[in-house]
Amino acid sequence: MDKYIRNIYKGVYTVLVGMRITIRQFFEPNVTHQYPYEHDFEKKQNVREIPKGYRGQLYNRIEDCIGCKKCEMICPVDCITIEGTKLPKGEQLWDSMNVVHLKDGREIIGLIEGSDKKLNLDEPITLTNTTSRQGPQEVIDRLEESGDENRTQTIPGGEASRVVTRNPVVFYLDQFDIDMSLCMYCGLCTEVCPTECLTMKDTLEGIEYSSFDRNDLIFEFDKQEMYGKDETEEVEAAD
Amino acid sequence: MESTQQTESRIIELKPFTDEMIVNMGPQHPSTHGVLRLELRLDGEIVREAIPHIGYLHRCFEKHSENLSYPQIIPFTDRMDYVAAMNQNWGFCLAVEKLLEADETKDFEVPERAEYLRVLICELNRIASHLLSFGTYGMDIGAFTPFLYAFRDRERLLLLFEKVCGARLTYNYIRIGGVSEIIPLEPGSVAEQNYLDEIEEFLDYFEPKIDEYNDLLTSNSIFSERTMGVAVMPAEMAISYGATGPNLRGSGVDWDLRRDEPYSIYDRFEFDVPVAKDIPELGAVVGDCWSRYKVRMDEMKESVKIVRQILAEGLPDGPVMADLKAVRPPQGEIYFRSEAPRGELGFYIVSDGTPKPVRVKGRSPCFSALSALQELSRGLMVADIIAIIGSIDIVMGEVDR
Numbered sequence: 001m002d003k004y005i006r007n008i009y010k011g012v013y014t015v016l017v018g019m020r021i022t023i024r025q026f027f028e029p030n031v032t033h034q035y036p037y038e039h040d041f042e043k044k045q046n047v048r049e050i051p052k053g054y055r056g057q058l059y060n061r062i063e064d065c066i067g068c069k070k071c072e073m074i075c076p077v078d079c080i081t082i083e084g085t086k087l088p089k090g091e092q093l094w095d096s097m098n099v100v101h102l103k104d105g106r107e108i109i110g111l112i113e114g115s116d117k118k119l120n121l122d123e124p125i126t127l128t129n130t131t132s133r134q135g136p137q138e139v140i141d142r143l144e145e146s147g148d149e150n151r152t153q154t155i156p157g158g159e160a161s162r163v164v165t166r167n168p169v170v171f172y173l174d175q176f177d178i179d180m181s182l183c184m185y186c187g188l189c190t191e192v193c194p195t196e197c198l199t200m201k202d203t204l205e206g207i208e209y210s211s212f213d214r215n216d217l218i219f220e221f222d223k224q225e226m227y228g229k230d231e232t233e234e235v236e237a238a239d
Numbered sequence: 240m241e242s243t244q245q246t247e248s249r250i251i252e253l254k255p256f257t258d259e260m261i262v263n264m265g266p267q268h269p270s271t272h273g274v275l276r277l278e279l280r281l282d283g284e285i286v287r288e289a290i291p292h293i294g295y296l297h298r299c300f301e302k303h304s305e306n307l308s309y310p311q312i313i314p315f316t317d318r319m320d321y322v323a324a325m326n327q328n329w330g331f332c333l334a335v336e337k338l339l340e341a342d343e344t345k346d347f348e349v350p351e352r353a354e355y356l357r358v359l360i361c362e363l364n365r366i367a368s369h370l371l372s373f374g375t376y377g378m379d380i381g382a383f384t385p386f387l388y389a390f391r392d393r394e395r396l397l398l399l400f401e402k403v404c405g406a407r408l409t410y411n412y413i414r415i416g417g418v419s420e421i422i423p424l425e426p427g428s429v430a431e432q433n434y435l436d437e438i439e440e441f442l443d444y445f446e447p448k449i450d451e452y453n454d455l456l457t458s459n460s461i462f463s464e465r466t467m468g469v470a471v472m473p474a475e476m477a478i479s480y481g482a483t484g485p486n487l488r489g490s491g492v493d494w495d496l497r498r499d500e501p502y503s504i505y506d507r508f509e510f511d512v513p514v515a516k517d518i519p520e521l522g523a524v525v526g527d528c529w530s531r532y533k534v535r536m537d538e539m540k541e542s543v544k545i546v547r548q549i550l551a552e553g554l555p556d557g558p559v560m561a562d563l564k565a566v567r568p569p570q571g572e573i574y575f576r577s578e579a580p581r582g583e584l585g586f587y588i589v590s591d592g593t594p595k596p597v598r599v600k601g602r603s604p605c606f607s608a609l610s611a612l613q614e615l616s617r618g619l620m621v622a623d624i625i626a627i628i629g630s631i632d633i634v635m636g637e638v639d640r
Binding site for chain 1: 312313314391411420422451
């Protein structure tokens with residue numbers, strides 16, 4: 001009988017100890033995000049910040065892509081399919097150029113005089129035939145359509161974070177498909193990419209792209225985006 | 240329901256014949272921590288036999304590895320124990336690095352900074368893993384609140400991992416020869432300082448919480464009645480079944496690879512190895528469910544201790560990746576074991592000198608622990624099965640691989 005009562009006392013007491021901890025939570029702010037309700041899908045505003053470098057959807061900036069197929073080789077699950085044809089000898093899609101990445105995220109494309117040498121980023125860099133674009137993640141217009149081209153621009157020393165030489169493209173990419181339903185988000189392909197054109201989106205678009213159809217998850221980064229729509233129109237006219 | 244043939248006639252004579260019933264528990268049972276099917280042979284409510292059927296999460300990790308190069312295998316190890324994926328990455332990388340060291344023509348060493356980052360992140364990952372174990376165990380037993388608290392704290396850890404490697408669960412952070420550089424953490428930069436400050440802030444927040452959780456669940460009378468003295472695994476049995484990690488220490492065996500066979504830089508840190516003891520005034524017996532659970536709660540404190548030592552020392556300068564052109568280990572074989580949150584994680588690798596391994600075998604601590612279930616559960620009640628599965632803390636992704 002004594003043990004019975006002691007048991008009841010112990011049960012009630014230890015529960016009360018726990019209750020004292022839980023009751024404190026009533027006076028503390030909520031930590032739960034009511035995800036679909038507190039989320040503005042129209043404005044793509046999330047309730048929490050996505051850290052820089054998050055591994056989201058794969059995105060290929062196709063105009064920088066040289067078709068080296070390194071990403072296709074390193075992919076553990078073979079979700080990248082690349083078909084490329086080599087251009088005839090002597091032909092190339094554009095001349096060699098330099099891309100200056102600024103520290104604020106902008107990129108300026110142009111030619112640097114004597115760019116064979118290693119550049120000192122602390123000194124001013126002079127670019128000729130420039131064109132600029134905002135942000136690396138955006139879909140980029142063709143170079144010719146850009147408004148501020150063919151200028152000479154000098155970047156003050158210390159503003160550039162790195163300078164990349166973009167070699168002339170001798171590959172004509174017929175197909176660059178990424179099947180995101182197969183992707184395992186390991187990020188190995190973005191590490192081997194020599195031109196750093198294959199990236200993973202660390203924005204909300206890179207996370208919320210679910211679909212009802214599996215085929216919608218195959219993203220095609222192909223020549224239509226790269227070389228303009230001319231070719232498609234020709235095919236349609238021929239039909 | 241199906242009756243089985245009574246083979247032992249003696250039992251029929253002694254007591255009235257009762258049908259034995261075969262009940263399938265799982266594969267989609269919330270307390271099986273994955274997809275585990277238990278075939279229970281019941282006599283009333285007494286479990287005569289519990290046969291685990293595994294393989295629902297089998298993803299051919301070992302066969303896949305034969306067709307992939309070494310760096311490509313690391314994302315697959317993430318999918319083994321997805322609760323503590325950093326430790327799985329590390330276990331595999333340690334084995335490959337050991338194999339690479341055998342090649343005398345190449346001078347190869349993991350940089351100091353990478354070692355510190357590895358220990359830092361893996362100990363945080365150990366906390367996250369034990370938090371999940373604590374939360375779900377409470378939920379199995381019937382306490383829902385600890386589950387929410389554990390996930391609240393684990394979320395903060397996942398945000399920390401997200402910042403350093405860009406993923407929440409499948410990190411692919413620790414690489415052969417160092418750690419990933421996807422998100423650069425420059426030595427001495429503001430970003431590094433902010434990151435370490437965030438970790439310290441978390442530890443300051445989390446350390447008192449462990450005592451709170453002990454008040455909330457560990458000493459709770461209902462919880463301890465369900466777990467104390469249930470399914471006692473003596474030390475001999477734990478060793479013979481190959482149970483490792485908290486399950487082994489819960490049986491009173493003082494064995495931790497981090498201390499007894501120090502790999503990486505674990506010999507530089509001071510930490511205790513919690514081992515279960517008899518507590519007569521509470522009613523806990525060495526090797527019961529409660530002891531195994533308590534070892535995990537104490538281990539979280541030790542992990543906090545290790546992380547605090549790293550924060551006090553600060554991360555050393557230098558690169559985070561060794562100068563490795565290509566991962567091409569020499570011909571040979573290696574078995575290397577490390578202490579993952581769930582026990583001894585071993586990788587056996589056979590190399591023929593090509594960039595792809597000939598054979599990779601993962602030694603899963605959960606698989607060994609699960610094999611003891613059949614003997615542990617014999618003669619107990621159905622409700623105790625839930626308490627056992629929660630206490631041996633299995634992750635089916637690692638059992639099946």
